[in-house]
Amino acid sequence: xxxxxxxxxxxxxxxxxxxxxxxxxxxxxxxxxxxxxxxxxxxxxxxxxxxxxxxxxxxxxxxxxxxxxxxxxxxxxxxxxxxxxxxxxxxxxxxxxxxxxxxxxxxxxxxxxxxxxxxxxxxxxxxxxxxxxxxxxxxxxxxxxxxxxxxxxxxxxxxxxxxxxxxxxxxxxxxxxxxxxxxxxxxxxxxxxxxxxxxxxxxxxxxxxxxxxxxxxxxxxxxxxxxxxxxxxxxxxxxxxxxxxxxxxxxxxxxxxxxxxxxxxxxxxxxxxxxxxxxxxxxxxxxxxxxxxxxxxxxxxxxxxxxxxxxxxxxxxxxxxxxxxxxxxxxxxxxxxxxxxxxxxxxxxxxxxxxxxxxxxxxxxxxxxxxxxxxxxxxxxxxxxxxxxxxxxxxxxxxxxxxxxxxxxxxxxxxxxxxxxxxxxxxxxxxx
Ligand SMILES: NC(=O)N[C@@H](CC(=O)O)C(=O)O
Ligand SMILES: [Zn+2]
Ligand SMILES: [Zn+2]
Numbered sequence: 001x002x003x004x005x006x007x008x009x010x011x012x013x014x015x016x017x018x019x020x021x022x023x024x025x026x027x028x029x030x031x032x033x034x035x036x037x038x039x040x041x042x043x044x045x046x047x048x049x050x051x052x053x054x055x056x057x058x059x060x061x062x063x064x065x066x067x068x069x070x071x072x073x074x075x076x077x078x079x080x081x082x083x084x085x086x087x088x089x090x091x092x093x094x095x096x097x098x099x100x101x102x103x104x105x106x107x108x109x110x111x112x113x114x115x116x117x118x119x120x121x122x123x124x125x126x127x128x129x130x131x132x133x134x135x136x137x138x139x140x141x142x143x144x145x146x147x148x149x150x151x152x153x154x155x156x157x158x159x160x161x162x163x164x165x166x167x168x169x170x171x172x173x174x175x176x177x178x179x180x181x182x183x184x185x186x187x188x189x190x191x192x193x194x195x196x197x198x199x200x201x202x203x204x205x206x207x208x209x210x211x212x213x214x215x216x217x218x219x220x221x222x223x224x225x226x227x228x229x230x231x232x233x234x235x236x237x238x239x240x241x242x243x244x245x246x247x248x249x250x251x252x253x254x255x256x257x258x259x260x261x262x263x264x265x266x267x268x269x270x271x272x273x274x275x276x277x278x279x280x281x282x283x284x285x286x287x288x289x290x291x292x293x294x295x296x297x298x299x300x301x302x303x304x305x306x307x308x309x310x311x312x313x314x315x316x317x318x319x320x321x322x323x324x325x326x327x328x329x330x331x332x333x334x335x336x337x338x339x340x341x342x343x344x345x346x347x348x349x350x351x352x353x354x355x356x357x358x359x360x361x362x363x364x365x366x367x368x369x370x371x372x373x374x375x376x377x378x379x380x381x382x383x384x385x386x387x388x389x390x391x392x393x394x395x396x397x398x399x400x401x402x403x404x405x406x407x408x409x410x411x412x413x414x415x416x417x418x419x420x421x422x423x424x425x426x427x428x429x430x431x432x
Contacts, residue, residue, distance in 0.1 A: 002028055002046045004423060009051025009384065013058060014356035015363075015373035024056055026380040029422040034374055051384050054417060057355050058372050059091025059122075059381030060336065061362035063152070063181075064235060064259060064307035066328070067093075067124070069115065071100030076312035076401050078112065081332070082121035084310070084400035086427040088332040089416040091122050091381035092362075092371055093310075097129040098157030104129035104140040109148030121426060123381070125366065130155045130169045130180060136162055139169060146176050151366040154181035156235060159217060161187060166221060170230025179231040179257070179365060184217035184242065185209070185283070194323050196269040196284040204272060206322070209284055211239040218242040222249040222256050233365060234258040236309050238283040240293035247302040257365055258297070259307040262338040263329055263406060265294045271406070277318045278406045281311065282327035295348055298357065305361035306354075308335050312402030333398050334407045336385065340414035344387075351387065380423040386415045397430075 004026040011034055012019050018034060025032035025041055032038050067081040068074075076084075078095070085093045095112050097103035103112060109126040116124025128145030132138045134155045142153060153173055159182060160166045169180050190209040195201050197208025218234055222245060225232035234246060237258045249256045263281065268288050271279040279285060297303035311328025318325050336358070343349040363372025370379045395408045419427035 002423065003041050004047040004049065005045035006049045006051050006056055006382065006384070009054045009056035011056045011374070012352050012355050013374040014352050015360040016375065018374065019352050024374065024382065026423045029380055031374050031376060031378045031380050033376055049418065053386065054384045055351065055387050056382060056384050058359040058374055059383050059419065059421065060089050060358045061092040061368070061372055062090045062308050062310070062332065062335065063094045063305065063362045063365055064096065065093040065310045065332065066096045066098065066312065068099065068312060074401065075314045078115040078124055079119035079121065080399065080401045081310070081312070082116060082119045082124055084332040084398060085122035086419050087399045087416065088334070089336050089383035089385055089419055090332055091383065091419060091421050092125065092368070093122050094125050094127050094151060094366060096127055096154065096156045098134060102129050102134045103127070104132055104134065106141070106144040106148035109145050109150050113149045122421065125149065125151045127152045127154055127181065129153065130160050131165060134158060136160060136165060139165065139172065142172050142176070146178070152179045152181050152233070154183065154235070156181060156183045159183045159185045159187065163220060163224065167224050167228060170224055170228040170232065174228065174230040177231070177367065179233040181233040181235050182217070182221050183235050184214045184221065186213045186216050189213035194280060195272050196286050198269065198287060200269040200272060206272065211241060211286065211290070214239050214283055215241040215245065218245045222246070222254055225256055226252070226254045230255065232256045236261050236264065236283055237294065237297070237303060238264045238286050238290060240290045243293045243297040243302055247297070250302065257304045258302065259305050260294050260298060260303045261307060261309045262331060262335060262342070265291055265298070266338060266342045267406060275322050277320070277322055277325035278329065278404055280322060280325055280327055281329050295343070298343065299348060305357045305365065306335065306339055307362070308332055312400055313404050315403060318404045328404065330400050330402050330405050333400065334393055334405060336416060337393065337412035337414040338407055338410065340387070341412040345413055380420060382420040383416060384418040386417055387413060389413065389415055391415050
């Protein structure tokens with residue numbers, strides 16, 4: 001038996017409304033308690049960690065991560081993505097199924113689980129495809145995917161365009177109490193587009209995606225969730241109108257949740273003036289009004305949680321012309337600092353509010369009852385970070401195999417120091 005005590009830190013456990021300087025006790029792989037020495041624990045723990053000046057919180061959970069294995073291991077592998085997660089303080093990641101081949105069968109889901117275990121970095125949980133081959137025609141075998149370890153379903157990379165298929169997916173996934181995560185985009189409205197449609201796209205002469213392409217599908221799917229009683233999760237929400245639609249859906253009692261990505265509440269489409277493909281992602285960067293609406297959605301709880309949409313692409317692919325380069329940015333190693341700098345430093349959210357959207361809420365979405373909190377017996381996945389020190393993001397230090405990060409050179413707060421997974425230290429910030 002190994003006892004670990006993390007002492008002197010500010011413990012923030014949003015699920016239990018804990019925010020105080022105290023000790024966190026761990027026995028082997030599980031949380032033993034917060035506070036004085038629990039019965040059964042020795043006078044001196046086997047491992048003593050000094051967390052003075054640091055915040056100690058449940059390991060972060062990212063429900064939206066693209067690993068490129070199988071199919072494009074030059075951009076990311078399951079192991080490199082899981083290492084990138086740990087360096088960002090993220091102890092659990094949900095892997096999107098848009099690999100080659102896609103994760104649309106029990107065997108494919110089991111492969112992701114196995115490679116995640118082999119890597120022994122962050123926990124890796126597969127998200128199964130909604131449709132066979134992600135082709136949007138026939139429902140995948142959702143029951144088999146659950147057997148293989150799937151924690152939700154999505155065709156992300158593409159939307160489920162067919163309303164009929166979406167309706168059945170919501171109904172079927174509900175039998176397992178799992179969510180359908182939807183990439184909301186009406187494809188007919190976005191053909192050939194590379195950025196947001198508006199003043200900036202007109203000025204640059206680039207084809208744009210109208211915000212309505214997102215809004216229309218959000219509206220449709222909220223209605224489908226309402227009539228089926230199924231669980232709908234809106235991925236990477238980016239428009240003011242979509243935020244309003246989710247707010248109104250929740251008010252009516254529809255089972256809808258939403259996530260926002262750091263780039264959508266920190267950057268606008270003006271960035272495309274550089275023609276730099278690092279600002280090309282889907283959904284695209286929108287306007288300042290959309291950014292403000294996303295932040296307001298985070299503040300009032302309309303947007304439940306944060307996720308990265310970590311979308312690694314090799315230099316080779318991203319260095320192509322803006323109209324041919326792939327969509328996507330990486331995010332695991334900047335999630336906490338960029339969110340903290342944009343939302344906590346500016347006093348839009350408190351630390352416990354921000355951390356709730358990175359721990360408690362994502363755990364709920366995926367039904368991970370033993371994660372995202374410090375209750376007795378919970379998995380001892382713990383992140384220790386420095387909330388004060390200002391530091392500079394440098395992509396050259398990243399664990400990810402890709403470098404398509406729009407935050408290189410940013411001055412930020414929130415630096416991850418130590419990460420424990422199931423009670424063991426699996427990441428320590430290099431000091432040189
Ligand atoms: N977000 C992106 O711009 N790209 C994602 C796909 C997706 O999330 O839809 C990718 O897989 O590269
Ligand atoms: Zn998507
Ligand atoms: Zn995605």
